[in-house]
Amino acid sequence: MRNDNIYKPCLMRIEKVTDEAPDVKTFRLKFIDDVQARNFDFKAGQFGEYSVMGEGESTFCIASPPTRKGYIECTFRKTGRVTSALANKEEGEIIGFRGPYGNRFPIEEWKGKNLLFVAGGIALPPMRCVIWNCLDLREDYKDITIVYGAKTVDDLIYKNELEEWNERPDVTLVTTVDPGGETPAWKGQIGFVPTILEKMELKAENTIAVVCGPPIMIKFTFPVLVKAEFKEADIFTTLENRMKCGFGKCGRCNVGSVYVCKDGPVFTYAQLKKLPAEY
Amino acid sequence: MDRVKQKARDLLDSNKVQVVIGYEEGTDGTARPVFIMDSKNIDKLIFNDRCYHNLAVYLTKVEVEKIGRVAVEASLNTLKGIVKLASEGQFVFEDIDILGVNRNGELYEFASLDEVIDYIDQHPVEYSPEEISLLRKIESMTREERWEYWQEEFSRCIRCYACRAACPNCYCDACIVDINQPQWISPTPDALGNLEWHIIRAMHLAGRCVNCGACAKACPVDIPLNILNLKLAEEISKNFGISEEFLLTNYPLAIYDPNDKENFIK
Amino acid sequence: MTPQNKLLKKECLPTFVETLVKGGKLLYAPTKENERIEFKLIENFSEIYLDYIQTTKSIKSIVFPPIEKLFEYVADKEHVEIKDVNLNTIPETIVFGAHPCDAASFKVLNAVFTWDCNDEFFLTRKDKTTVIGLSCKNHDDYCFCTSVDLNPGSTEGSDILLTRIENDNYLAEIMTEKGEAVYKLVKNLFEPAPQVDKNAFVTQLPKLFDLNDLRGKLSFEGLSWMQQSLRCLSCGTCAYVCPTCSCFDIQDIGNQTKGKRVRIWDTCALPQFTLHTSGHNPRHFQNERWRQRIMHKFSYEPERLHVYGCVGCGRCSRACPVNINILENLIEISGGNK
Structure with a gap:
């Protein structure tokens, strides 16, 4: 049976919530599944899709460095439906995470x-x-x-x-x-x-x-x-274009023929200058 | 049509307007909306029975506002759309130039909004025999049959929102279906989502719809949406005893009167 | 496998179809009801209407449904359980009587859904779908498959392609293993194929523009995108009837304790598609969205996925409420008839 559901999030427990500024919070997240935790690897600049079941997914970068193992952090501002639902989550609660996606800082x-x-x-x-x-x-x-x-x-x-x-x-x-x-x-x-x-x-x-x-x-x-x-x-x-899938299929983050989710989100100014103004 | 074209040409040449919105021949024997910004293209303008699009829909679009002042080749339905939009404060009537056309494509000029309203009043809405017979057929159904009928019709909906896009009165920047805090209506193209969408849309247009039928004509899967609006229009005039003339510039569902016959409002 | 040709006599066609249906496969075929021609689930051959030029909607919903459940969940504060969709329950399906443009569309969808990572929902549906195509006898002014390097008798994407030849019998070109598997189920209905010039039995559709010319002329800044799209009402009809448009949204249905996550069709024509939470929108104006539609199909997809995102079926033009005719625009961009 095929079972690689690319849309299925990993479950992560919120280990720590930090209030950063008005409406801005940082979550420290740990994988619930040991295998997922062991296999997880990412590079600076990559992003993920964070989700609250019943509310949907939201895109933000991984805010902790890959040199700190065993957890990831994300920082978000409460603005839309998903970030509002995330903001209501407390330590110990579970959210979904898909990723890492995108390129990285070299x-x-x-x-x-x-x-x-x-x-x-x-x-x-x-x-x-x-x-x-x-x-x-x-x-x-x-x-x-x-x-x-x-x-x-x-x-x-x-x-x-x-x-x-x-x-x-x-x-x-x-x-x-x-x-x-x-x-x-x-x-x-x-x-x-x-x-x-x-x-x-x-x-x-x-x-x-x-x-x-x-x-x-x-x-x-x-x-x-x-x-x-x-x-x-x-x-x-x-670049921070709107995304849904994170892997080049849903079709909304492209800037010309460049897909922010796959070719970005990290770009040099030299690369940006060649892109159409569509971001 | 010559006088319509001449006036359109004059308006463009004198730079009083920057664009004339009218009808031209389409590629398939139908007529289609056209945007003329250079008077040398004015001969593209046509008017005939095939010109059914309600051009008032373009008057609230950001892309059109960007061009400048607009003159519209306005059929009766387009005129109604214009009056309704002006009455709802979507633009100032005087900011638009109207090239009124009657059925024969003859130019009608209006000096004021009141003249347009008079003109509309003298030309009461004529529903097609097909529309009326479908409406009566649906009315004669039992509740269960009606439910089944609309479920079947809505099942074809692909949520392309052509109905909304073609409707001059669907001008909200943020349509209720696009608002997700809370998610009032499901955006999914399934039985519940489609039902919610079409019912909400019909209700939002009750007492505001100008019954131009643009929604049904735009629908790629032929859902007779205009019948919903037609029925609601009948209900409004029946329940509130309101004339079409009044409806054009008022929104009865938003008017409060201590003498209303309904008790719940007191 | 080596393609093989067979003859299917017209009197055998009903048995052919009904044997497949009775064999437990879902069979979609074109039907005509109140002048509406659509692919529908068929039980009897008599429901089928093969003498059509084009259906309103394409066959893409069979492999890329308007709503696809991605998973279900139950959740409370401490636990979340995600229940996978059992892809084994996706039924074996046959699309019968799809024209070559539709059959070719799966290749375009496949390119998107396998770019770097595989979308198993699409792939499973596609693998379980057998396409029995039907060459075109007729075309209308919206058709332009020959301009996008296909043709009315093209076997691309068909597992079996039927072409109506002399005496209304059918030439069956069995192209793939899936096609052969179907053939083997009803082998006794087929006869050896006669020598025929298939081309003489399909409609002749002149090429109206050259794809390379078009691609060479496409430019983000340099074209009259606004002139072409001012009429556009910003609805999603073109994308939803298109066999190759595959953009989607991901939504949750339910509440925080129970529900499902689904993928639903979405379209670049709607302003919300790219709207940022901040209110900024990279494609705020309709001409920018129209440009995206054309550039995506004829420039970005060829560049990134090595396929053109158009099969020339003309559905978008037929369904457009304001007669935006893509062919007219493509001819204009490419510099006229060649």
Whole structure:
């Protein structure tokens, strides 16, 4: 009997729920099935389909690094039907997971280079995966700089980790909030991510840039990096088109002939420039 | 038709409108909607019995709004659609140029919304003998027979939403079937989902439908959806004693009057 | 296997069909009811209407149903149980009297459903389906299979292809092992095939554009997509009657404690298809969605899957409520009649 049901999710137990920001939560998930747990492997940048039975599936990246074994984490904002149902789940409850899908960040190719991570708002999760992946293999990389911005101080996610990165001598962390989003106690920058980036002394040589954020942030960040003489092939980002299946069949995530679920979600700026504006 | 074409040409040449929406010959002996943006193509315009599409449907589409000001070659049904949409605040009547056409393709010009309403009033809706006989046939069925009849008809539905797309009054940005918090109606093309969809759609159009029949003509699997609307229109005028003229600019199911005969409302 | 030709006399056709039905297979064939021609489940040969040009809906629903149950579940806070669909219960099915365009469509669907990973729902249905095709005697102005490198007598996708020849008898071309298995069930009905020029018995449909020309001219930015699609009402009719459109949605039916997850047909023509939760929509305007439809079929699928996503059946044009005729548009794009 044929039994490989590609639509069948693995069952995962919610080990830990972290409230990150208003309506934003992180789940730590563990496979219930030992065999599935043993066989599971993924790379930084890949994504999955997370589901609540009776509500449906939702697509987000795996936010924990593949270097941390035995669990995966996902971070999501409560917006649609599925994420609202997920947000109501508590520790100990079970959700569905299919994946990993998609391509990945080629971090092996980045060995010996400086890394510049630029993220905005709720787009930090895909980058958190690759940041921790690189930090766990710290000796492989040279300078690591993280620039992260959100609308308000409240909207910054992974606050504990931001603190940890801030304290690490081998990481340069710049955090910023949009003008008006600061609190009296705020010690970081004030301003939009591209503006903050422009003020920094960016060195493009031997540096890989990874940019994840809302479309408007990405749009204004690329020119700053290009002006700082980053090569287009050295600037990475992720696309977030709507998906259902995750493996090139349901037909909705394509940008021209490129399928975000199979050829992405990770693209270089050089690749993006060749794509039609359909994302 | 010459005067219709001339006026359309003038409107385009003087740049008073950027597009004329009318009818042209289709590829299969039918007529089809056409969008003319250059007056040199004005001779494509036709009008005859085959021009059944309710062109008012295009007036709320984002793709059309993007082009600019519109002139519409408007049959009686299209006029009704326009009046209904204007009365529901979907656009300002004066923002649209109307090239009214009567059955013979002769130009009718209207100076105001009231004139359009008068014109519509002078031309009461004429249902085809086929429509009426099907309606009466269904009315004469027992409840069980009727249930079976509609189940059978709806079973062919593929949920393509051509009925919704062809209807000038189905202009919601977020149709109830596309809303999933909560999921009011099942989007699945099965017996329950199809029944829910067609009943909800008929109810949403009760008292608003202009009975142009565009839904049924658009249906690729020939479900006589117009009969549902026709029946509801009859029920509305019977129960509320409302004239077609009143219906054009009002929505009786949303009007409250302390003198309503129903007690539940008091 | 080597294809073999046989003769099936017209008086044997009813026995042929009814033997298969009695043998326990589901048999779908074209029927005519109130001028509507559709494939339906058949019990008797008399229900079949073979003298048709095209059905409204294609045969794709046999291998790619409008709703496909992916699994059932029961759940509470601590436990979730997923119950697989037993694919063994999918019945052996015969499609009888499908024209070559329909028969060829399974190849396109197969390309999508086996791209990198296999969709066993589709594959099982396809494996259990035998296609007994029927060459076309007639065509109408919507047909254009010859322009997409098929033809009215093409055996592509048919396990057996029947062609009506002299005296209304049928030439049976047995093309595959599945076809041979059916043939063996009713072997006694067949006779040795005469020497015939099959081509003389199928309709002659001139080629109206060249696929390579078309593909060469297709361009994301450079074409009048808006002019072609302004009339479009944004319904899903074209995709749902299309034999090769295979886009789908995944939905849950039930509640959080009990229900099923299903796959249902979906279409790029509807704006919700690509709408992000944020409200952003990469294909907000209908001309962008129309472009996706054409580019997907004639550029992306050939590029990525090495198949064209069109078999020239013309259903989309016939069913379109506003007469968007794909042939007219394809001829226009490719630069006219060749």
